[in-house]
Amino acid sequence: MPDSKSDVDLEFSTLLYEERDGVAWVTLNRPERHNAFDLTMAEEFHRLWTTLRHRDSVRCVVLTGSGDKAFCTGIDRDAQVPQPSSPFMVDDPGVALGPKTADLWKPVIAAVNGMACGGAFYLLGECEFLIAAEHATFFDPHVSYGMVMAYEAVHLAQRMPHGELARLALLGTAERMTARRAYEIGFVSEVVPDNAALLTAAEHAARTIAECQPSAIEGTVRAIWAARELAKGQALGLAPHLVQLGNISAERQAELFAARPKGGGWRAR
Structure with a gap:
């Protein structure tokens, strides 16, 4: 098991x-x-x-x-695909x-x-x-x-x-x-x-x-879909909670900022 x-x-x-x-x-x-x-x-x-x-x-x-x-x-x-007999339900x-x-x-x-x-x-x-x-x-x-x-x-x-x-x-x-x-x-x-x-x-x-922090990625995905599916006010109301849940510590953010590629490292699309 x-x-x-x-x-x-x-x-x-x-x-x-x-x-x-x-x-x-x-x-x-x-x-x-x-x-x-x-x-x-x-x-x-x-x-x-x-x-x-x-x-x-x-x-x-x-x-x-x-x-x-x-x-x-x-x-x-x-x-x-078997269907229920009721017209109000669809499988x-x-x-x-x-x-x-x-x-x-x-x-x-x-x-x-x-x-x-x-x-x-x-x-x-x-x-x-x-x-x-x-x-x-x-x-x-x-x-x-x-x-x-x-x-x-x-x-x-x-x-x-x-x-x-x-x-x-x-x-x-x-x-x-x-x-x-x-x-x-x-x-x-x-x-x-x-x-x-x-x-x-x-x-x-x-x-x-x-390669990114999972909580930041998943919180961002959740925010994007909230913006798509909710009214603007509802989505903005959810935003601070997603930030609080998904952000890593300020110290760790500073470490990632310091380690970022200098003078390039990005791809044009």
């Missing part, structure tokens, strides 16, 4: 997991289904996020997909996919390596930022198949302009947003030439984050 939740064995049937230098590398591993998620993957994602809450060796997460064709194409069309396995839903405030970077559509936005909507390979594309197929794009729209409304979201949602499978266009509207923070460069860029960002 494991001694604590941090000792849980992170082995999965639909995800690949690797941990090094404070960074957890998580890969959706159903390339034969374009990394579409099924009920097993949804359960494994929720188990992963809740376990990482207790795993102090992990300070940042990189999330990507197997292969070079798809990051994730939403729910597997063959997945059978949606997608709601268990995201890290914030599991109360994980360690930063998650998405490295988008191909198509991302439909239920992929449950995941992307709860990541800190996205880096994309040049060939990555984004679209949503719901309306093309007579379905309402609802949960995905709520996630994306926080991350892209209204008109861009409306176009992506309403044109369905007839149009795909390129990585370059996603960068232009601020949905993607960086575009790189290929998957090799994608992993390099993600590793640079993740290792930089992992």
Whole structure:
């Protein structure tokens, strides 16, 4: 029996997991289904996020997909999802996919390596930022198949302009947003030439984050999401508590300031 939740064995049937230098590398591993998620993957994602809450060796997460064709194409069309008989209750396995839903405030970077559509936005909507390979594309197929794009729209409304979201949602499978266009509207923070460069860029960002004081990083993540989800007054009311909880001592801050690189050490983006 494991001694604590941090000792849980992170082995999965639909995800690949690797941990090094404070960074957890998580890969959706159903390339034969374009990394579409099924009920097993949804359960494994929720188990992963809740376990990482207790795993102090992990300070940042990189999330990507197997292969070079798809990051994730939403729910597997063959997945059978039993529904309650009441119209007032819906079982949606997608709601268990995201890290914030599991109360994980360690930063998650998405490295988008191909198509991302439909239920992929449950995941992307709860990541800190996205880096994309040049060939990555984004679209949503719901309306093309007579379905309402609802949960995905709520996630994306926080991350892209209204008109861009409306176009992506309403044109369905007839149009795909390129990585370059996603960068232009601020949905993607960086575009790189290929998957090799994608992993390099993600590793640079993740290792930089992992080298920082965890409480400062997690408090900052919490503040960013509070600003996004709460009214301004509510978020500002939370800010002093996050500062008090996350700041290291003044003495330690001075040590880090004195040790900072002189005359450079930064990367232009």
